[in-house]
Amino acid sequence: MTEEYRRTYRSGLSRFDQKRDPVDHQIDPALPAEFAPVHAVQVTRADRGLSRPQFLTSPLVYKTALCGAAVKVELPMEFDTGDEDSCPRCVGPALRNERTPACGWDEVPPSVLDDQPVDEP
Numbered sequence: 001m002t003e004e005y006r007r008t009y010r011s012g013l014s015r016f017d018q019k020r021d022p023v024d025h026q027i028d029p030a031l032p033a034e035f036a037p038v039h040a041v042q043v044t045r046a047d048r049g050l051s052r053p054q055f056l057t058s059p060l061v062y063k064t065a066l067c068g069a070a071v072k073v074e075l076p077m078e079f080d081t082g083d084e085d086s087c088p089r090c091v092g093p094a095l096r097n098e099r100t101p102a103c104g105w106d107e108v109p110p111s112v113l114d115d116q117p118v119d120e121p
């Protein structure tokens with residue numbers, strides 16, 4: 001089976017609400033009432049899919065949206081470039097099938113950030 005490699009994007013939010021659980025009084029992350037702006041998060045090949053929103057509660061696990069924003073909630077649905085809640089700075093790169101910029105919180109080895117411009121011979 002051959003398949004043209006096309007990047008896919010999932011919806012992501014850069015914030016979440018916190019609410020206190022009425023039973024155990026723990027503070028739990030909750031989906032915000034307002035979703036906008038919804039960012040595009042590149043889905044990696046190794047990704048096994050989500051069945052429910054995933055809260056990324058530590059800067060160590062934040063994901064990076066196509067626009068460079070830190071994503072703290074990953075939603076189990078595809079990013080919709082036509083939705084009015086979609087982040088306008090994510091829509092363009094998503095339509096062009098671009099990858100996440102190299103200023104991310106993960107997936108980017110530190111050496112990439114230190115990359116010096118190479119002198120042309």
Ligand SMILES: [Zn+2]
Nearest residue numbers: 039067087090
């Ligand atoms: Zn965005």
